[in-house]
Amino acid sequence: MIYTGGTIGMVRNAATLALESCDFENLAANIPEMKHCGADIDTVTFEHPIDSSDMTPRHWADMVHIIADNYNSYDGFVILHGTDTMAFTASALSFLLENLSKPVILTGSQLPIEAIRTDAKENLLTAIEIAAACDENGRAMVPEVCIYFHEKLIRGNRSSKISANNLAAFSSSNYPILARTGTEIEFHREYIRTPDPAKPFKANYDMDPSIIIFSLFPGIQREAVEGILSKDSVKGVIFRTFGSGNAPEREWLVDLLSDAVRNGKTIVNITQCATGKVQMEKYRTGRQLLEAGIVSGHDSTVEAALTKLMYLMGQGLSQEEIRRQMNISIAGEITI
Ligand code: ASP
Numbered sequence: 038m039i040y041t042g043g044t045i046g047m048v049r050n051a052a053t054l055a056l057e058s059c060d061f062e063n064l065a066a067n068i069p070e071m072k073h074c075g076a077d078i079d080t081v082t083f084e085h086p087i088d089s090s091d092m093t094p095r096h097w098a099d100m101v102h103i104i105a106d107n108y109n110s111y112d113g114f115v116i117l118h119g120t121d122t123m124a125f126t127a128s129a130l131s132f133l134l135e136n137l138s139k140p141v142i143l144t145g146s147q148l149p150i151e152a153i154r155t156d157a158k159e160n161l162l163t164a165i166e167i168a169a170a171c172d173e174n175g176r177a178m179v180p181e182v183c184i185y186f187h188e189k190l191i192r193g194n195r196s197s198k199i200s201a202n203n204l205a206a207f208s209s210s211n212y213p214i215l216a217r218t219g220t221e222i223e224f225h226r227e228y229i230r231t232p233d234p235a236k237p238f239k240a241n242y243d244m245d246p247s248i249i250i251f252s253l254f255p256g257i258q259r260e261a262v263e264g265i266l267s268k269d270s271v272k273g274v275i276f277r278t279f280g281s282g283n284a285p286e287r288e289w290l291v292d293l294l295s296d297a298v299r300n301g302k303t304i305v306n307i308t309q310c311a312t313g314k315v316q317m318e319k320y321r322t323g324r325q326l327l328e329a330g331i332v333s334g335h336d337s338t339v340e341a342a343l344t345k346l347m348y349l350m351g352q353g354l355s356q357e358e359i360r361r362q363m364n365i366s367i368a369g370e371i372t373i
Contacts (some may be wrong), residue, residue, distance in 0.1 A: 038081070038087055038102075038114070038115045038116075038117065038165075039080075039081050039082075039083075039100060039103055039114065039115070039116045039174055040061040040064070040080060040082040040086060040116065040117045041082075041083050041086060041089070041092075041096065041100070041116060041117060042043065042058045042083060042086030042087040042088060042089065042117075042118070042119055042120050042121030043086075043087075043088070043089050043117060043118050043120065043145040043146075043155075044056060044119060044121075044139075044146055044147065044148065044149050045064065045117055045119075045145045045146040045149065045160075045161070046058065046059050046060070046061065046064040046086060046117065046149070046150065047059055047065065047088075047143075047147065047149045047150075047195075048063065048151060049149075056093075056149060057086060057088075058085075058088060059066040059085040059086065060086065061080060061082040061086070061254065064072070064157075064301055065103065066082075066281075067150040067151060067157075068150065068157070068158055068161060068269060069160055070158065071161070071165070072148070072347040074162055074165055074166070075169070076165050076166075076168075076169045076239050078165065078192060079111075079171075081103050081253065081370065082177040083096075083099070087119070087120040088119055088121070089118055089119025089120065089121045089123060089126070089145075089209055089322050090119070090121050090122065090358055092118075092125065092126060094129070094244035094246055096126075096134060097126060097129045097244065098242040098243075098244075099132065099326040100116060100126070100130060101130065101133045101134060101185070101241070101334055102242070102243055103242050104134060104141065104240070105238075107264065108238060108240075108302035109137070109146075110119035110175065111139070112139065112140075112171075113139050113141070113142065113167075113168030113169055113170060113177060113263065114140065114141045114142070114361045115144065115161075115164045115165055115168050116141065116142070116143045116144075117143075117161070118144070118145050118196055119145055119146060120145045120146070120206050120207075120312075121196065121198065122206075123143055123145060123182070123184060123196070124193075124197050124198055124207065124338065124340040124345070125152075125340045125344060126143065126193040127143050127182055127183070127184050127193025127194065127196055127340075128193055128309070128338070128341040128343075128344040128345070128370070129244065129344040129347070129348070130182045130316065130338045130368065131181070131182040131193045131194040131341075131369075132150070132190060132194075132241070132337045132344060132345055132348040132367065132370075133194075133240065133242065133244075133348065134182060134238070134239070134240060134241075134312065135236075135239040135241060136233065136236040136237060136238050136239055137180060137181060137182065137232065137234060137238060138177065138180045138232040138238060139177050139180055139181070140166050140167065140168045140178070140179045140180060140181070140183070141168075141181070141182045141183070141193075141307060142164045142168045142179070142183050142184075142185050142186065142190075142292075143164075143182070143183070143193065144160045144161060144163075144164040144185045144186060145157075145160065145184070145186070146161075147202070147203070147204050148204075153327060156187060156204045156316075157285075158169070160186055160187065161183055162272075162296060163218055163222070166222065167179055167183075167185055167190060167216065167222065170222070172226075173306065175327050176218075176231070177223070178224055178290075178343045179215060179229055179256075179277070180229075180230065180231075180232045180291070181193070181230045181368075181369070182194070182368075183361060184196045184207055186205075186206055186207045187204045187205040187206065187207075188205070188217060188219070189205070189207070189209075189214045189216075189218075190214060190215045190216035190217070190218075191207055191209040191214055192209060192212055192215060192230075192368040192369055193209075193227075193306060193344075194338070194340075194341040194344075194369065195209040195211060195212040195278075195338060195341070195369070195370065196208070196209055196338070196340070197209075197210065197311075197338050197339075198338060199311075202361050206229040208311075210311050210312040210338075211313070211314070211327070211336040211338075211372065212228070212369075212372070213225060213228045214228075215228055215229050215283045224311075226298060228263075230328070230368075230369050231321060232247050233286075234261045234356050238359050241351075241352070243348075243351035243352065244344070244347040244348055244351040245272065245273075245347055245350035245352075246325075246347055246366070247270055247271060247272040247273065247350070248272065248273040248274065248275065248277070248343060248346055248350070249265055249271050249273075249274055250272065250273070250274075250275040250339060250343060251265055251274060251275070251276060251277065252299045252309060253276075253277060253278050253279060253284055253285070253309070254275040255285075257285070257290075259287075259289045259290075259293075262290060262293055263293055266293050266294070266296070266302070268295040271302065272302055272303070272350060273302060273303045273304075273305070273346045273347075273350055274297070274302060274305065275305050275307055275339060275342050275343050275346065276294075276301070276304050276305060276306050276307065276331065277307050277308070277309045277332070277339065278306055278307070278308060278309065278315070278316070278323075278326070279308075279309060279322075280308060280309075280310060280315060280320075281308065281315060281316045281317075281319050281320070282306045282308060282315035282317045282319075282333065283320050283322035283323045284322060284323075284324045284325075284326055285322070286321065286325060291325050291326075291328075291329050293327040294326065294330075294331060295328075295329040295330055298329060298330035298331065299330070301356055302349070303330050303332060303346060303356060303359050303360065304330070304331045304332065305331070305333075305334045305341055305342050305363060306326060306331050307332055307334040307337060307342050307344060308332050313336065314336035314372070315333045315334055315335060317331070318334075323353070328342065331361050332363045332364070333364065334363070334371075335364075335369055335372065335373065336372050336373040337370055337371050338370075341370040341371075345362075345363065345367070345370060346359070346363070349362050358371065
């Protein structure tokens with residue numbers, strides 16, 4: 038188990054009443070059931086547990102190190118993480134942990150462990166059970182990066198945080214859930230990835246964060262778009278468009294976008310809609326983007342598109358190769 042911080046382990050500051058990160062011992066003391074859950078657990082904790090708003094690619098590399106260094110000694114891994122950026126971390130790890138054949142289950146909670154109605158216990162204990170679950174041949178039931186939260190197991194790179202208050206905080210809007218819990222854990226095996234035994238596990242560490250996410254809105258100004266696209270420090274753009282991947286028909290917009298692509302930037306088209314996919318060929322307002330050299334993000338979440346682009350750019354690939362890989366599913370993140 039890797040403890041990174043988050044509400045699950047937080048305590049209230051008596052003076053400010055704000056929730057603040059606390060060490061793993063306090064969390065463990067409040068879940069004595071962990072000792073009797075049937076799994077043999079060792080824990081690694083971040084030296085300074087964090088609110089996940091402080092999560093960075095550096096922390097993702099730290100998690101990959103911990104998993105890679107211990108890969109052969111454990112059946113599975115549970116990561117305790119704040120909910121705010123859990124979907125980003127789950128997406129990032131799904132790319133960094135290549136050819137994974139063991140479960141990596143992220144969880145956390147909306148209420149701290151010390152709260153009377155806390156959701157921490159159920160989330161944590163079930164995540165452990167899922168990380169240890171095997172099929173009839175003794176193989177891991179869920180050999181992929183997932184989020185377990187409030188009765189649902191979701192593929193990590195299909196997840197998004199959808200509520201700041203509800204205990205059901207995550208959704209998987211474009212892919213079925215992998216398991217549902219009630220009195221039993223019901224695995225939906227047809228949707229769970231099967232690892233290729235011929236491909237060995239490989240840990241990757243490098244991410245290039247020179248990316249910006251920008252959203253269209255009616256009335257968007259040329260100067261604002263130019264300000265973003267002309268920066269040398271921006272090498273990739275996650276472009277959040279309307280509907281099935283459409284943008285206003287403005288010559289200046291198409292010119293700025295195609296110049297940016299010609300200058301080596303990768304621009305990925307993601308819809309602002311919560312469900313559905315980008316189809317740039319469908320409308321003239323979308324086709325102009327296709328002609329400007331923009332890459333389709335298909336039915337990707339923003340979190341998966343962003344971390345996939347960071348990962349591909351981090352591998353030092355050519356713009357052509359990045360475009361090619363954005364158009365294939367490398368960890369189940371898009372439906373082709
Ligand atoms: N701010 C917290 C975090 O993301 C929220 C949570 O864990 O639910 O670390």
